Amino acid sequence: xxxxxxxxxxxxxxxxxxxxxxxxxxxxxxxxxxxxxxxxxxxxxxxxxxxxxxxxxxxxxxxxxxxxxxxxxxxxxxxxxxxxxxxxxxxxxxxxxxxxxxxxxxxxxxxxxxxxxxxxxxxxxxxxxxxxxxxxxxxxxxxxxxxxxxxxxxxxxxxxxxxxxxxxxxxxxxxxxxxxxxxxxxxxxxxxxxxxxxxxxxxxxxxxxxxxxxxxxxxxxxxxxxxxxxxxxxxxxxxxxxxxxxxxxxxxxxxxxxxxxxxxxxxxxxxxxxxxxxxxxxxxxxxxxxxxxxxxxxxxxxxxxxxxxxxxxxxxxxxxxxxxxxxxxxxxxxxxxxxxxxxxxxxxxxxxxxxxxxxxxxxxxxxxxxxxxxxxxxxxxxxxxxxxxxxxxxxxxxxxxxxxxxxxxxxxxxxxxxxxxxxxxxxxxxxxxxxxxxxxxxxxxxxxxxx
Numbered sequence: 342x343x344x345x346x347x348x349x350x351x352x353x354x355x356x357x358x359x360x361x362x363x364x365x366x367x368x369x370x371x372x373x374x375x376x377x378x379x380x381x382x383x384x385x386x387x388x389x390x391x392x393x394x395x396x397x398x399x400x401x402x403x404x405x406x407x408x409x410x411x412x413x414x415x416x417x418x419x420x421x422x423x424x425x426x427x428x429x430x431x432x433x434x435x436x437x438x439x440x441x442x443x444x445x446x447x448x449x450x451x452x453x454x455x456x457x458x459x460x461x462x463x464x465x466x467x468x469x470x471x472x473x474x475x476x477x478x479x480x481x482x483x484x485x486x487x488x489x490x491x492x493x494x495x496x497x498x499x500x501x502x503x504x505x506x507x508x509x510x511x512x513x514x515x516x517x518x519x520x521x522x523x524x525x526x527x528x529x530x531x532x533x534x535x536x537x538x539x540x541x542x543x544x545x546x547x548x549x550x551x552x553x554x555x556x557x558x559x560x561x562x563x564x565x566x567x568x569x570x571x572x573x574x575x576x577x578x579x580x581x582x583x584x585x586x587x588x589x590x591x592x593x594x595x596x597x598x599x600x601x602x603x604x605x606x607x608x609x610x611x612x613x614x615x616x617x618x619x620x621x622x623x624x625x626x627x628x629x630x631x632x633x634x635x636x637x638x639x640x641x642x643x644x645x646x647x648x649x650x651x652x653x654x655x656x657x658x659x660x661x662x663x664x665x666x667x668x669x670x671x672x673x674x675x676x677x678x679x680x681x682x683x684x685x686x687x688x689x690x691x692x693x694x695x696x697x698x699x700x701x702x703x704x705x706x707x708x709x710x711x712x713x714x715x716x717x718x719x720x721x722x723x724x725x726x727x728x729x730x731x732x733x734x735x736x737x738x739x740x741x742x743x744x745x746x747x748x749x750x751x752x753x754x755x756x757x758x759x760x761x762x763x764x765x766x767x768x769x770x771x772x773x774x775x776x777x778x779x780x781x782x783x784x785x786x787x788x789x790x791x792x
Contacts, residue, residue, distance in 0.1 A: 377465055378478035381607045385479050385487055388603025392490040395596035397424050400497045403589025403652075404504065407580040407645075407698050411781025412505050413791045419500040419509075423516055427496050430520050431489045438525035440488065442470045445537035448529045458482060469534035477606060487603065488528070495524055495552045501698035502560030505570050506778055509786045511771045518761045519559060523754055527551050531746065543746035544719060544733060546616065547604035549660025549712040550750045557705020558751050561696060562758040567771055569695035571778045583644050590648035594624060597655045601662035612723060616662035619670035620655065623662075626674025627654025627681065634682045646682070653681030653703050657711035661718065664733070669718035676714065677707045712747050716740030 401420035405413045427435070434453055441448030451457065458481055466481035467474060477484060496516050503512075530536040531545050538550075545551060570578070580586060601620045605613035631650025636642040657677030658670055665673070684702030696702060721734035733739065765771060772778075777785035784790055 375465065377463065377480055378607075380609065381478045382480070382483060384608035384613065385483050385603060385606065388599035389483070389487045389490055391596045391599035392487070392603065393424075393493070395593050395600065396490070396494045396497045397421055399589050399592035399596055400494060400501075401589065402585045403593060403648075404501050404586075404698055406582045406584065406586030406589060408504050409578060409781070410581040410791060411783055413581060413783065414789050415509070415782035415786050416500070416504055418787060419512060420497045422513070423497045423500070424493050426513065426516060427493045427520055428489055430517060431485075431492050435492055435520055435525045436485050436488065438521060439492075439528035440468060440484075440533055441529075442468075442535060443529065443533075445535055445540065446530065447526055448533060455485065458485070473534035473540075475534055479606070484606075491548060491552060491600075492520060492524055492528075495548075495556045496520055498552075498556035498700055498704055499560045499563065500700075502564045502696045502700035503567055504697035505782065506567055506697075506772055507563075508770060508773055509782075511765050511769055514769065515563075515761060515765050515771075518765070519758065522761065523559065523757050524551070524555060527555055527750055527753065530749070538746050538749065541742055541745065542733065542739070543742045544664055544715050544724075544739070545660045545712065545746065546663040546715075547601045547659045549657075549708045549715075550746050553656045553659060553704040553708030554712065554747060554750045555754050557701040557703075557708055558754045559758040560700030561694065561705060562755055563762060564694050564696045564701070566759065566762045566766070570697065571775055573695050580645065587644060587648055590651055594651055594655065597624070597659075601659060605663055612663050615666070615723060618667055619662045619665055620658050622667050622670040623658035623674035623677065624651050624654040626671050627651060627657070627678035630675045630678030631682045632678075634679055649681060649685060649699070649703060650678045653677045653707045656681075656704050656707040657714070659708070660712045661715035664715050664719040664723055666720045666723075669714075669720070672718065673711055673714050676710055680710045681707050709747055713740065713743050716743035 397420055401417045404420065405417045408416045432455055434450070436455065437450050437452035438448045441451045443449040462480060462482060464480065465476060465478050466484065467476045469475055496519065499516070499519075500512070528551050530538040531543065531551050533539060572578070597620055598617050602613040602617040605616055607613065628647055628650040631653060632642045632646050635646040654674040654677045657673050661670070661673055681703050684706035685699040688706070689696060689699070689702055715735070716739045717735040719733055719735040719739060721732035722730065723732060725732035762771060773782065773785060
């Protein structure tokens with residue numbers, strides 16, 4: 342691909358991301374070509390670094406601040422260790438399953454151990470085969486790394502639901518299996534040109550289904566399988582240090598700009614900037630709606646409510662960021678704050694499950710809200726291409742496609758997560774003993790204590 346054709350693909354990636362570029366179909370030959378776009382590469386390098394910051398130290402501090410003092414180190418260890426574990430799994434097989442060409446359900450194994458990545462290490466790369474082909478303006482190594490950070494944070498988010506009571510050994514085995522058998526296939530469905538949800542036209546700009554519904558549902562299932570914490574409902578389980586949680590939430594908020602705006606896969610065309618603006622508006626609106634709801638119902642606005650609202654808004658805008666205008670982002674943010682507050686309070690109490698840090702109440706519920714609302718609120722020109730200037734606009738038809746993506750993710754993740762947990766439980770056991778739980782996982786799992 343040369344000259345005008347390459348510039349056309351670049352414009353499509355800038356305006357429509359992966360989904361829009363896939364609309365090229367067979368119009369252009371799928372041959373690698375010109376040099377890497379240095380502007381796009383610089384933006385994606387920056388985005389990748391700040392997305393990694395979302396897990397360590399972001400999630401690590403956010404979750405550590407909300408558990409009891411006896412479990413702070415164990416909670417931070419989970420995020421930190423998962424960063425290393427998932428990075429290796431992604432390099433060995435996860436990336437190949439998610440972004441190998443394969444079929445509609447599962448990638449092939451052409452990129453196991455990142456085989457073949459040296460062939461065009463300094464050139465733009467092509468994804469897909471035949472008519473389903475997309476050419477990027479960045480090297481594949483950068484795309485691998487960017488997507489690796491998504492896999493890392495998704496696995497880390499699950500730990501919020503099972504805080505204080507899961508064996509570390511069981512967590513390591515479960516997360517390994519889950520990353521390869523749940524996360525990677527769903528990523529293939531949604532983001533690879535041959536994936537069945539991608540082909541169906543489902544919209545997920547940066548991970549409403551792949552990251553948040555996936556992690557939220559897995560967390561809910563894990564919480565149900567593990568059972569409630571010892572003393573749940575009677576002991577004081579208030580956060581140990583909300584200051585740490587505020588720092589973690591702040592890092593998440595800033596890192597989310599790389600998460601969402603980076604998913605444009607380009608610095609040009611205005612789409613990354615619009616995604617960044619939508620992200621900020623939604624997060625801010627959700628802070629307000631959560632806090633005012635809590636203030637009205639409980640009489641006082643809490644710090645925990647404010648940071649939870651921010652995360653709720655960031656979650657909900659994730660699938661929509663590159664598809665909606667600021668006004669729609671405001672609607673999504675307000676809805677997310679209210680839905681997240683309901684999910685973390687009324688829903689959890691009504692159903693009686695112990696989701697320790699509200700992984701499902703915030704990530705699952707608000708991921709669903711964002712994924713569904715984009716079906717009605719998508720502004721077509723943001724995903725438009727030269728071949729289809731109208732892009733994908735909100736409609737009842739698009740909403741139905743979003744319902745399909747949400748339902749498929751919930752069903753697959755829920756069932757597969759349950760099976761994996763049961764297998765791990767039979768082989769090594771999932772839960773620590775009551776004595777170990779009462780003493781705290783810092784000492785019983787890691788032999789250390791927070792001074």
